[in-house]
Amino acid sequence: MEFSEHIRTANVEDVVLRQPLLPPSRGTLCITGHHLLFSDRGEGSPRQVLLLLRNVDAIEKSVENLSAYSAGSSGTIKIKCKDLQVLQLDIPGMEQCLNIAHSIETLSCLDRVSEMYPFFHRPSDLSLQDQWGLSSPEKHYSQMKALHHRWRLSTVNRDYSVCPSYPAAAIVPRNTDDDMLRKVAKFRQGGRFPVLCYYHRKNDTVIMRSSQPLTGANRKRCREDEDLLQAVIDGSDKGYIIDTRSSQQAQQARMAGGGFESKSFYSRWKRLHRQMERGKTLQESLIKLVEACGDASPNMDRWLSKLENSKWLSHVQTALSIAGLLAECLERDGHSVLIHGSDGTDSTLLISTLAQLIMDPCCRTLEGFLALLERDWVQAGHPFQQRCAHSAYSHARLQQESPVFLLLMDCVWQLWSQFPLALGFSEALLLRLATEAYASDYGTFLCNSNQERCALGVMENTHCLFQALLRPSERDDYSNPLYEHTELAIWPSVHPQSLQLWRGFFLRWTQQACHLEEARKEVRNMVIEWGKLARS
Structure with a gap:
């Protein structure tokens, strides 16, 4: 099967991307067999977003001027990801919007294992000749x-x-x-x-x-x-x-x-x-x-x-x-x-x-x-x-999820x-x-x-x-x-007061979590530097 069969529109210019914690960005949207790629035209360091289509859990689309394919028609696609991130794409042209939405919906749901991205991913520092996995029952x-x-x-x-x-x-x-x-x-x-x-x-x-x-x-x-x-x-x-x-x-x-x-x-x-x-x-x-x-x-x-x-x-x-x-x-x-x-x-x-x-x-x-x-x-x-x-x-609720x-x-x-x-x-x-x-x-x-x-x-x-x-x-x-x-066992407390919401996962696309992550990285870097000084 050719992935191109499912891609009705591969590139769209003048798309606006809205994502959590960042200002809106205008640029080019590309659809490939496994990824959605957005690249802005902004000055300075350009912003690029590469989204694995398998990460798409659901999409919601809305279009304006449904009665005619007018030059001023436009559409919006909201992409809800399995990692809980929510992205929004404002796409000029109703037909292009519908084509992009169809391509994302189709390619994100391919269920043949051999068509999935891991079969195409080739990082430069890993070899398929390496032993697969860390261990075995033996x-x-x-x-x-x-x-x-x-x-x-x-x-x-x-x-x-x-x-x-x-x-x-x-x-x-x-x-x-x-x-x-x-x-x-x-x-x-x-x-x-x-x-x-x-x-x-x-x-x-x-x-x-x-x-x-x-x-x-x-x-x-x-x-x-x-x-x-x-x-x-x-x-x-x-x-x-x-x-x-x-x-x-x-x-x-x-x-x-x-x-x-x-x-x-x-x-x-x-x-x-x-x-x-x-x-x-x-x-x-x-x-x-x-x-x-x-x-x-x-x-x-x-x-x-x-x-x-x-x-x-x-x-x-x-x-x-x-x-x-x-x-x-x-x-x-x-x-x-x-x-x-x-x-x-x-x-x-x-x-x-x-x-x-x-x-x-x-x-x-x-x-x-x-x-x-x-x-x-x-x-x-x-x-x-x-x-x-x-x-x-x-x-699409499946019984085995x-x-x-x-x-x-x-x-x-x-x-x-x-x-x-x-x-x-x-x-x-x-x-x-x-x-x-x-x-x-x-x-x-x-x-x-x-x-x-x-x-x-x-x-x-x-x-x-x-x-x-x-x-x-x-x-x-x-x-x-x-x-x-x-060597000691670590016995967790299960009292309600001891258990917390995992903010790093469930709230990671919020401003609060962003600040916490920045603070955590700073503390981590300080600890690593302190460790280097202690060893020297």
Whole structure:
């Protein structure tokens, strides 16, 4: 397919661009297969804006003089982006305005992965010959020699036939063979059998994750599944199962063929239900929050009411609270944990990742955090393409959209705010990741699983975002100059007074956020200079 087929008008002169925090600018607008490019004709340093069309969430158009294509006709296009920026284009000529709007709408919604910009992006300092990604299940396993006597690396899923959303290799108890894993996979939704995602060296406990068991209304059981979980806690008195659904939701799931682990058959596992909202509920919460942040009314009561009604901070609180519980089970009680909801691809990953950040200092470095995201989100099968198809502005609501990864970034930012010395990365990294998940030059967040990435040649034909972020030219911007390594766990406060709106993301296109960012950069530069002087 030629992108030119969708471009009715490629260039328009005398366009006025209006964007947040800057004065209006007049210049030339160009549309390419992947970008909108605006270049002004102003004196001095010209202003250029390059917008990845994939970042467009919705557009609104209005035209004047609809009755005739008169010379004085004009139109306005308001572009609402997935990163919450809102741009306005005043375009001379009604026909040109409608053509530009049609081109943007069409090109921003192309759904064939091979047509997306990461397949065309070629930065000069990266090579497609480089190894793609930071790690692999094999490398991760080789680095944890302390668990080799009880755990093994299984390649039962090497052709993705056992579980389409898992990577080709997974860490499982040593005394479970691959035939056993195949039977367990048939008993778990989507084939997501229990696998190890974190080993706590301090007390030899682990976090396992999976999807729900398919017990159904008849309370079907699987002895291989029971034996696998028994092998996890062999020699221990008990383990915990944290189900991210309410007890009622789990019961309802059983009527639809899903279910939960029965006390009768998993007698040494204690099941805890901690409800975590997902899917449509989370998406609607984001929409309400963005609407509240865009309300220009100076009324304080109205702002607080809208913020509360969005319930976004309640989701943040719930996620951090459940993650704290999971970390307590390992760190303080010394018991292993299996965590799952229904599919095991969303809230399960969210809670597991936060718990690891709380407990493990290795996950709190810049490299460690990126490797954790790659391991627990990209390789573990979070369906980025489905969840991040649209953000808060789009009117095309798809059933599978949900800002789970954005919620993770917000929760990590809360940790970063409460423990400014304990995390080795900056807020700028969280902002970059939150944006890249929705629209990116890189292939890391393309597709819904490793199987899809392999089938579509993502790893051979695109560059890896995480590797790009670790380049020397990028690393300084995303490192925390105040970072001090600590072996201690960082326990977040979940009291309402301790949680804040993530202004850097949700209010970043306002004047207030602009001033805060300038002050933050100044402080950062002072700290870096002080560090250089201290070392010299």
